[in-house]
Amino acid sequence: MKLSTKSRYAVTAMMELALNYERGPVPLVEIAQRQRVSLSYLEQIFARLRAAGLVRGQRGPGGGFRLAQPPEAISIGQIVAAVEDEESSRTMRGVSGQLWGLLSQEIFSFLSGITLARFAHSPELGKLLEEQDASDRTVA
Numbered sequence: 001m002k003l004s005t006k007s008r009y010a011v012t013a014m015m016e017l018a019l020n021y022e023r024g025p026v027p028l029v030e031i032a033q034r035q036r037v038s039l040s041y042l043e044q045i046f047a048r049l050r051a052a053g054l055v056r057g058q059r060g061p062g063g064g065f066r067l068a069q070p071p072e073a074i075s076i077g078q079i080v081a082a083v084e085d086e087e088s089s090r091t092m093r094g095v096s097g098q099l100w101g102l103l104s105q106e107i108f109s110f111l112s113g114i115t116l117a118r119f120a121h122s123p124e125l126g127k128l129l130e131e132q133d134a135s136d137r138t139v140a
Helices: 006-021 028-035 037-051 076-083 094-112 115-118 123-139
Strands: 055-057 064-067
Touching: 006 028, 006 037, 006 064, 006 076, 006 115, 028 037, 037 055, 037 076, 037 094, 076 094
Parallel strands: none
Antiparallel strands: 055 064
16 A cells, blocks of 8 residues: 555545535635645545445535545545556565565555544644644735
8 A cells, every 4th residue: 555645635635625524615726725635636536436335426506525424434545546647566476565565555554443533532633723724814
């Protein structure tokens, strides 16, 4: 399993959807602005998340994306698996390939045990979001 910037943006965007789960759809443009990432890059990520059945889109005024399932039902491992191209350890030969294959399985197993809800309800995240909002207001 490869963990990249794409995974980081995907997990962060999904966390925003989890935090707004009761509110409704969140426009991608809002997420792109908060994450300071291009809208087209985020659209590519969300195309993969939608194909994996993790998000649903809603068109029209008040539209955007929302989680396809409650935050308790979506793991970080699912998100990473949805957006990353699986690089097979078979392309690497010998012990090195086997080692990286085993490590990838362990990482995926660990991430699969962590749900969006676990972090969406954490006090630490609330504090970080408040700091980000304050920082965004001073920049604007």
